[in-house]
Amino acid sequence: MKKFVHVAVGVIFDSAPENVSAGKSKILIAKRADHQHQGGLWEFPGGKVELGESIQVALQRELEEELGLQSSADDMQPLISIPFHYPDKSVLLDVWAVYNATEFLKTDDIELFDFKDSKLVGKEGQPLVWVEHSELANYEFPAANKAIIDALLLPPKIAISQDSNNPDIILSQVANTLKNHSNIWIQLRAPSLGQLQYTQLAMKLYGICHEAGSKLIWNCPLEWYQVAFADGLHLSNKNSLNSGLDTANERPIPANQWLSMACHNLTELEVAQNIADYVLVSPVHETTTHPQANALTWSGFKVITDQARIPCYALGGVTMSESQTCIQFGGQGIAGIRCFMADEKNITRKNNES
Numbered sequence: 614m615k616k617f618v619h620v621a622v623g624v625i626f627d628s629a630p631e632n633v634s635a636g637k638s639k640i641l642i643a644k645r646a647d648h649q650h651q652g653g654l655w656e657f658p659g660g661k662v663e664l665g666e667s668i669q670v671a672l673q674r675e676l677e678e679e680l681g682l683q684s685s686a687d688d689m690q691p692l693i694s695i696p697f698h699y700p701d702k703s704v705l706l707d708v709w710a711v712y713n714a715t716e717f718l719k720t721d722d723i724e725l726f727d728f729k730d731s732k733l734v735g736k737e738g739q740p741l742v743w744v745e746h747s748e749l750a751n752y753e754f755p756a757a758n759k760a761i762i763d764a765l766l767l768p769p770k771i772a773i774s775q776d777s778n779n780p781d782i783i784l785s786q787v788a789n790t791l792k793n794h795s796n797i798w799i800q801l802r803a804p805s806l807g808q809l810q811y812t813q814l815a816m817k818l819y820g821i822c823h824e825a826g827s828k829l830i831w832n833c834p835l836e837w838y839q840v841a842f843a844d845g846l847h848l849s850n851k852n853s854l855n856s857g858l859d860t861a862n863e864r865p866i867p868a869n870q871w872l873s874m875a876c877h878n879l880t881e882l883e884v885a886q887n888i889a890d891y892v893l894v895s896p897v898h899e900t901t902t903h904p905q906a907n908a909l910t911w912s913g914f915k916v917i918t919d920q921a922r923i924p925c926y927a928l929g930g931v932t933m934s935e936s937q938t939c940i941q942f943g944g945q946g947i948a949g950i951r952c953f954m955a956d957e958k959n960i961t962r963k964n965n966e967s
Protein backbone atom coordinates (compact mmCIF):
# COMPACT_ATOMS: atom_id res chain seq x y z
CA MET A 614 0.00 0.00 0.00
CA LYS A 615 1.16 3.54 -0.79
CA LYS A 616 2.53 5.45 2.21
CA PHE A 617 0.53 8.48 3.42
CA VAL A 618 2.09 11.33 5.34
CA HIS A 619 0.57 14.46 6.82
CA VAL A 620 3.16 17.21 6.67
CA ALA A 621 3.23 20.62 8.35
CA VAL A 622 5.06 23.07 6.08
CA GLY A 623 6.15 26.63 6.86
CA VAL A 624 6.66 29.39 4.33
CA ILE A 625 8.94 31.50 6.50
CA PHE A 626 8.97 35.23 5.86
CA ASP A 627 11.59 37.59 7.25
CA SER A 628 8.98 40.25 7.95
CA ALA A 629 5.39 41.14 8.86
CA PRO A 630 2.32 40.43 6.65
CA GLU A 631 2.15 44.08 5.44
CA ASN A 632 5.65 43.84 4.00
CA VAL A 633 4.88 40.47 2.48
CA SER A 634 1.85 41.82 0.61
CA ALA A 635 3.89 44.81 -0.51
CA GLY A 636 6.45 42.40 -1.97
CA LYS A 637 9.14 43.59 0.48
CA SER A 638 10.02 40.29 2.08
CA LYS A 639 12.17 37.23 1.66
CA ILE A 640 11.31 33.57 2.06
CA LEU A 641 13.49 30.85 3.55
CA ILE A 642 13.94 27.65 1.54
CA ALA A 643 15.96 24.54 2.36
CA LYS A 644 17.46 21.75 0.29
CA ARG A 645 16.27 18.22 0.96
CA ALA A 646 19.00 15.64 1.54
CA ASP A 647 19.64 13.28 -1.39
CA HIS A 648 18.54 10.18 0.52
CA GLN A 649 15.09 11.61 1.39
CA HIS A 650 11.87 11.32 -0.59
CA GLN A 651 12.04 14.06 -3.27
CA GLY A 652 15.72 14.32 -2.30
CA GLY A 653 17.98 16.99 -3.80
CA LEU A 654 15.02 19.30 -4.41
CA TRP A 655 14.32 22.54 -2.53
CA GLU A 656 11.49 22.71 -0.01
CA PHE A 657 9.78 24.92 2.49
CA PRO A 658 10.91 23.68 5.92
CA GLY A 659 8.61 21.37 7.85
CA GLY A 660 7.98 17.72 8.59
CA LYS A 661 5.53 15.05 9.57
CA VAL A 662 2.68 15.78 11.96
CA GLU A 663 2.86 13.30 14.84
CA LEU A 664 -0.16 11.46 16.17
CA GLY A 665 -2.32 13.72 18.36
CA GLU A 666 -0.38 16.87 17.42
CA SER A 667 -2.07 19.97 15.98
CA ILE A 668 -0.57 21.29 12.75
CA GLN A 669 0.64 24.48 14.41
CA VAL A 670 2.37 22.57 17.21
CA ALA A 671 3.91 20.16 14.69
CA LEU A 672 5.19 23.06 12.63
CA GLN A 673 6.64 24.84 15.68
CA ARG A 674 8.39 21.61 16.71
CA GLU A 675 9.79 20.95 13.21
CA LEU A 676 11.04 24.52 12.77
CA GLU A 677 12.76 24.36 16.13
CA GLU A 678 14.31 20.95 15.34
CA GLU A 679 15.40 21.78 11.80
CA LEU A 680 16.30 25.43 12.13
CA GLY A 681 16.34 26.41 15.78
CA LEU A 682 13.54 28.83 14.91
CA GLN A 683 11.12 29.62 17.72
CA SER A 684 7.88 30.77 16.18
CA SER A 685 4.82 32.14 17.91
CA ALA A 686 1.33 30.91 16.96
CA ASP A 687 0.39 34.62 16.55
CA ASP A 688 2.78 34.83 13.62
CA MET A 689 1.22 31.88 11.78
CA GLN A 690 -1.57 31.91 9.23
CA PRO A 691 -2.88 29.06 7.05
CA LEU A 692 -1.80 29.45 3.41
CA ILE A 693 -2.97 26.36 1.54
CA SER A 694 -3.46 22.65 2.10
CA ILE A 695 -2.50 20.31 -0.72
CA PRO A 696 -3.39 16.63 -1.02
CA PHE A 697 -0.89 15.26 -3.55
CA HIS A 698 -0.15 11.79 -4.86
CA TYR A 699 3.43 10.95 -5.82
CA PRO A 700 3.86 7.52 -7.47
CA ASP A 701 5.37 6.11 -4.25
CA LYS A 702 3.79 8.26 -1.55
CA SER A 703 0.72 10.37 -0.87
CA VAL A 704 1.15 13.55 1.11
CA LEU A 705 -1.13 16.13 2.64
CA LEU A 706 0.88 19.32 2.86
CA ASP A 707 -0.63 21.71 5.39
CA VAL A 708 1.14 24.90 4.48
CA TRP A 709 1.26 27.88 6.83
CA ALA A 710 2.81 31.30 6.43
CA VAL A 711 5.18 32.09 9.30
CA TYR A 712 5.85 35.81 9.65
CA ASN A 713 8.42 37.94 11.45
CA ALA A 714 11.36 35.56 11.38
CA THR A 715 13.54 38.69 11.35
CA GLU A 716 15.88 37.80 14.16
CA PHE A 717 16.51 34.53 12.49
CA LEU A 718 17.75 36.24 9.34
CA LYS A 719 21.02 37.19 10.95
CA THR A 720 23.76 35.20 9.34
CA ASP A 721 26.02 35.76 12.35
CA ASP A 722 24.03 33.06 14.14
CA ILE A 723 26.96 30.66 14.66
CA GLU A 724 24.75 27.61 14.70
CA LEU A 725 23.31 28.37 11.30
CA PHE A 726 26.33 29.62 9.43
CA ASP A 727 28.89 27.41 7.81
CA PHE A 728 31.95 29.68 7.90
CA LYS A 729 34.01 27.30 5.79
CA ASP A 730 31.65 27.56 2.82
CA SER A 731 30.14 30.94 3.78
CA LYS A 732 26.70 29.40 3.55
CA LEU A 733 23.60 29.35 5.69
CA VAL A 734 22.86 25.81 6.84
CA GLY A 735 20.12 24.28 9.00
CA LYS A 736 20.58 22.21 12.14
CA GLU A 737 20.63 19.04 10.06
CA GLY A 738 23.30 20.46 7.72
CA GLN A 739 20.73 21.29 5.02
CA PRO A 740 21.61 24.27 2.82
CA LEU A 741 19.32 27.27 3.40
CA VAL A 742 18.69 30.33 1.24
CA TRP A 743 16.59 33.47 1.69
CA VAL A 744 14.96 34.30 -1.65
CA GLU A 745 12.68 36.94 -3.12
CA HIS A 746 9.26 35.76 -4.38
CA SER A 747 10.41 36.23 -7.97
CA GLU A 748 13.49 34.05 -7.39
CA LEU A 749 11.47 30.97 -6.38
CA ALA A 750 11.17 30.04 -10.05
CA ASN A 751 14.97 29.54 -10.17
CA TYR A 752 14.84 26.63 -7.71
CA GLU A 753 13.58 23.12 -8.35
CA PHE A 754 10.84 22.01 -5.92
CA PRO A 755 8.78 18.80 -5.61
CA ALA A 756 5.74 18.76 -7.92
CA ALA A 757 3.28 19.41 -5.07
CA ASN A 758 4.98 22.76 -4.44
CA LYS A 759 3.73 24.39 -7.65
CA ALA A 760 0.50 25.23 -5.82
CA ILE A 761 2.43 26.72 -2.86
CA ILE A 762 4.41 28.97 -5.17
CA ASP A 763 1.24 29.94 -7.05
CA ALA A 764 -0.46 30.75 -3.73
CA LEU A 765 2.45 33.06 -2.89
CA LEU A 766 2.16 34.89 -6.19
CA LEU A 767 -1.63 35.15 -6.36
CA PRO A 768 -3.35 38.16 -4.75
CA PRO A 769 -5.90 38.06 -1.90
CA LYS A 770 -8.53 39.82 -4.09
CA ILE A 771 -9.79 39.40 -7.64
CA ALA A 772 -12.24 42.05 -8.86
CA ILE A 773 -14.53 40.97 -11.66
CA SER A 774 -15.72 43.79 -13.89
CA GLN A 775 -19.43 44.53 -13.99
CA ASP A 776 -20.94 43.92 -17.40
CA SER A 777 -22.00 46.84 -19.58
CA ASN A 778 -22.46 47.37 -23.30
CA ASN A 779 -20.41 50.54 -22.95
CA PRO A 780 -16.66 49.80 -22.73
CA ASP A 781 -15.97 53.26 -21.25
CA ILE A 782 -18.14 52.49 -18.23
CA ILE A 783 -16.21 49.28 -17.60
CA LEU A 784 -12.93 51.11 -18.07
CA SER A 785 -13.70 53.79 -15.50
CA GLN A 786 -15.11 51.26 -13.06
CA VAL A 787 -11.90 49.17 -13.26
CA ALA A 788 -9.74 52.28 -12.93
CA ASN A 789 -11.66 53.17 -9.74
CA THR A 790 -11.20 49.71 -8.30
CA LEU A 791 -7.47 49.92 -8.93
CA LYS A 792 -7.34 53.34 -7.30
CA ASN A 793 -9.11 52.13 -4.16
CA HIS A 794 -7.51 48.72 -3.67
CA SER A 795 -3.96 47.43 -3.54
CA ASN A 796 -3.03 43.83 -4.09
CA ILE A 797 -5.91 43.17 -6.42
CA TRP A 798 -6.12 41.59 -9.86
CA ILE A 799 -8.79 42.34 -12.44
CA GLN A 800 -10.85 39.80 -14.34
CA LEU A 801 -12.43 41.35 -17.40
CA ARG A 802 -15.90 39.84 -17.75
CA ALA A 803 -18.07 41.64 -20.30
CA PRO A 804 -20.52 39.26 -21.98
CA SER A 805 -22.41 42.20 -23.54
CA LEU A 806 -19.40 43.16 -25.66
CA GLY A 807 -18.59 41.62 -29.03
CA GLN A 808 -15.11 40.34 -29.85
CA LEU A 809 -13.75 43.59 -31.29
CA GLN A 810 -14.96 45.81 -28.44
CA TYR A 811 -13.85 43.29 -25.83
CA THR A 812 -10.37 42.99 -27.32
CA GLN A 813 -9.89 46.75 -27.65
CA LEU A 814 -10.99 47.27 -24.05
CA ALA A 815 -8.77 44.46 -22.76
CA MET A 816 -5.75 45.89 -24.57
CA LYS A 817 -6.31 49.28 -22.90
CA LEU A 818 -6.92 47.74 -19.50
CA TYR A 819 -3.77 45.63 -19.74
CA GLY A 820 -1.65 48.81 -19.67
CA ILE A 821 -3.73 50.39 -16.89
CA CYS A 822 -3.50 47.28 -14.72
CA HIS A 823 0.25 46.97 -15.14
CA GLU A 824 0.78 50.62 -14.34
CA ALA A 825 -1.10 50.01 -11.08
CA GLY A 826 0.99 46.90 -10.29
CA SER A 827 -2.00 44.65 -11.00
CA LYS A 828 -2.66 41.89 -13.51
CA LEU A 829 -5.40 41.43 -16.10
CA ILE A 830 -7.20 38.13 -16.54
CA TRP A 831 -9.37 37.83 -19.64
CA ASN A 832 -12.75 36.11 -19.23
CA CYS A 833 -13.82 35.40 -22.80
CA PRO A 834 -13.99 32.60 -25.35
CA LEU A 835 -10.59 30.97 -25.85
CA GLU A 836 -10.50 32.09 -29.51
CA TRP A 837 -10.51 35.77 -28.47
CA TYR A 838 -7.56 35.44 -26.10
CA GLN A 839 -4.40 37.39 -26.96
CA VAL A 840 -1.36 36.31 -25.00
CA ALA A 841 0.51 39.58 -25.58
CA PHE A 842 -2.10 41.67 -23.74
CA ALA A 843 -3.12 39.31 -20.97
CA ASP A 844 -1.70 37.85 -17.78
CA GLY A 845 -4.12 34.98 -17.86
CA LEU A 846 -7.46 33.56 -18.88
CA HIS A 847 -10.51 32.65 -16.83
CA LEU A 848 -12.72 29.97 -18.33
CA SER A 849 -16.35 30.13 -17.28
CA ASN A 850 -18.33 26.88 -17.49
CA LYS A 851 -19.87 28.06 -20.75
CA ASN A 852 -16.57 28.98 -22.38
CA SER A 853 -14.82 25.80 -21.32
CA LEU A 854 -17.73 23.72 -22.61
CA ASN A 855 -17.75 25.59 -25.93
CA SER A 856 -14.02 25.05 -26.36
CA GLY A 857 -14.23 21.37 -25.35
CA LEU A 858 -12.13 22.10 -22.26
CA ASP A 859 -14.64 20.73 -19.76
CA THR A 860 -12.91 17.35 -19.98
CA ALA A 861 -9.47 18.47 -21.19
CA ASN A 862 -6.13 17.43 -19.79
CA GLU A 863 -4.00 19.99 -21.56
CA ARG A 864 -3.61 23.69 -20.86
CA PRO A 865 -4.99 25.78 -23.70
CA ILE A 866 -2.59 28.68 -22.93
CA PRO A 867 1.18 28.87 -22.20
CA ALA A 868 2.52 27.76 -18.80
CA ASN A 869 3.73 31.26 -17.92
CA GLN A 870 0.18 32.66 -18.11
CA TRP A 871 -2.41 32.20 -15.37
CA LEU A 872 -5.37 29.92 -16.04
CA SER A 873 -8.42 29.90 -13.79
CA MET A 874 -11.70 28.04 -14.05
CA ALA A 875 -15.15 28.24 -12.52
CA CYS A 876 -15.96 25.55 -9.98
CA HIS A 877 -19.30 24.78 -8.35
CA ASN A 878 -18.74 21.25 -7.06
CA LEU A 879 -16.15 18.50 -6.61
CA THR A 880 -16.68 17.10 -10.12
CA GLU A 881 -15.80 20.46 -11.67
CA LEU A 882 -12.86 20.79 -9.29
CA GLU A 883 -11.38 17.51 -10.58
CA VAL A 884 -11.56 18.72 -14.18
CA ALA A 885 -10.25 22.18 -13.33
CA GLN A 886 -7.25 21.09 -11.33
CA ASN A 887 -5.95 18.99 -14.20
CA ILE A 888 -5.27 22.12 -16.22
CA ALA A 889 -5.90 25.30 -14.22
CA ASP A 890 -3.71 27.14 -11.70
CA TYR A 891 -6.58 28.26 -9.49
CA VAL A 892 -10.37 28.09 -9.27
CA LEU A 893 -13.19 30.49 -8.46
CA VAL A 894 -15.55 28.54 -6.23
CA SER A 895 -19.17 29.70 -6.22
CA PRO A 896 -21.71 30.58 -5.00
CA VAL A 897 -20.56 30.74 -1.40
CA HIS A 898 -23.65 32.79 -0.46
CA GLU A 899 -26.96 33.40 -2.15
CA THR A 900 -26.74 36.24 -4.65
CA THR A 901 -29.37 38.41 -6.30
CA THR A 902 -27.93 37.63 -9.73
CA HIS A 903 -28.13 33.82 -9.28
CA PRO A 904 -30.99 33.31 -6.79
CA GLN A 905 -31.72 29.86 -8.21
CA ALA A 906 -28.23 28.52 -7.47
CA ASN A 907 -27.81 26.67 -4.17
CA ALA A 908 -25.34 28.47 -1.95
CA LEU A 909 -22.40 26.37 -0.78
CA THR A 910 -22.03 28.26 2.54
CA TRP A 911 -18.56 28.39 4.11
CA SER A 912 -18.71 24.73 5.16
CA GLY A 913 -19.51 23.67 1.57
CA PHE A 914 -16.65 25.88 0.39
CA LYS A 915 -14.36 23.99 2.79
CA VAL A 916 -15.43 20.63 1.35
CA ILE A 917 -13.99 21.89 -1.94
CA THR A 918 -10.82 23.53 -0.53
CA ASP A 919 -10.07 20.31 1.40
CA GLN A 920 -9.98 18.35 -1.88
CA ALA A 921 -8.27 21.06 -3.91
CA ARG A 922 -4.58 20.89 -4.71
CA ILE A 923 -4.69 24.39 -6.26
CA PRO A 924 -5.64 27.76 -4.71
CA CYS A 925 -9.40 28.45 -4.37
CA TYR A 926 -11.12 31.85 -4.37
CA ALA A 927 -14.51 32.36 -2.72
CA LEU A 928 -17.05 33.93 -5.08
CA GLY A 929 -20.72 34.80 -4.74
CA GLY A 930 -22.03 37.31 -2.22
CA VAL A 931 -18.77 37.32 -0.25
CA THR A 932 -17.80 40.59 1.42
CA MET A 933 -14.40 42.04 2.26
CA SER A 934 -15.15 41.61 5.97
CA GLU A 935 -15.07 37.85 5.36
CA SER A 936 -11.43 37.80 4.20
CA GLN A 937 -10.20 36.08 7.36
CA THR A 938 -13.11 33.62 7.34
CA CYS A 939 -12.19 32.73 3.78
CA ILE A 940 -8.59 31.99 4.81
CA GLN A 941 -9.75 29.94 7.81
CA PHE A 942 -11.91 27.84 5.47
CA GLY A 943 -8.96 27.11 3.21
CA GLY A 944 -9.41 29.88 0.63
CA GLN A 945 -6.76 31.93 -1.12
CA GLY A 946 -8.93 35.03 -1.16
CA ILE A 947 -12.09 36.71 -2.34
CA ALA A 948 -13.36 37.23 -5.86
CA GLY A 949 -16.39 39.26 -6.78
CA ILE A 950 -18.02 42.09 -8.62
CA ARG A 951 -20.00 43.97 -6.02
CA CYS A 952 -17.78 43.43 -2.99
CA PHE A 953 -15.07 45.74 -4.28
CA MET A 954 -17.49 48.26 -5.74
CA ALA A 955 -19.47 48.46 -2.48
CA ASP A 956 -16.20 49.24 -0.81
CA GLU A 957 -15.56 51.98 -3.29
CA LYS A 958 -18.87 53.59 -2.35
CA ASN A 959 -17.85 53.46 1.30
CA ILE A 960 -14.44 54.92 0.55
CA THR A 961 -16.01 57.70 -1.52
CA ARG A 962 -18.47 58.38 1.29
CA LYS A 963 -15.65 58.50 3.82
CA ASN A 964 -13.63 60.87 1.63
CA ASN A 965 -16.62 63.15 1.23
CA GLU A 966 -17.24 63.15 4.98
CA SER A 967 -13.67 64.04 5.89
Ligand SMILES: Nc1nc2c([nH]c(=O)n2[C@H]2C[C@H](O)[C@@H](COP(=O)(O)OP(=O)(O)OP(=O)(O)O)O2)c(=O)[nH]1
Pocket residue numbers: 618620621622649650651655656657658659660661702704706755756757758
Ligand atom coordinates in the same frame (compact mmCIF):
# COMPACT_ATOMS: atom_id res chain seq x y z
N1 LIG B 1 8.85 19.72 4.40
C1 LIG B 1 8.39 19.66 3.16
N2 LIG B 1 8.00 18.48 2.62
C2 LIG B 1 7.55 18.49 1.35
C3 LIG B 1 7.47 19.71 0.58
N3 LIG B 1 6.97 19.39 -0.64
C4 LIG B 1 6.73 18.07 -0.67
O1 LIG B 1 6.26 17.44 -1.61
N4 LIG B 1 7.10 17.50 0.54
C5 LIG B 1 6.98 16.07 0.83
C6 LIG B 1 8.29 15.33 0.77
C7 LIG B 1 8.07 14.23 1.79
O2 LIG B 1 7.43 13.14 1.14
C8 LIG B 1 7.14 14.84 2.79
C9 LIG B 1 7.87 15.41 3.98
O3 LIG B 1 8.27 14.43 4.80
P1 LIG B 1 9.53 14.60 5.80
O4 LIG B 1 10.53 15.52 5.25
O5 LIG B 1 9.08 14.77 7.18
O6 LIG B 1 9.96 13.18 5.83
P2 LIG B 1 10.92 12.37 4.91
O7 LIG B 1 10.34 11.01 4.77
O8 LIG B 1 11.18 13.09 3.63
O9 LIG B 1 12.21 12.37 5.73
P3 LIG B 1 12.47 11.71 7.17
O10 LIG B 1 12.13 12.79 8.16
O11 LIG B 1 11.59 10.50 7.29
O12 LIG B 1 13.91 11.41 7.10
O13 LIG B 1 6.46 15.88 2.12
C10 LIG B 1 7.90 20.92 1.17
O14 LIG B 1 7.88 22.01 0.58
N5 LIG B 1 8.36 20.84 2.46
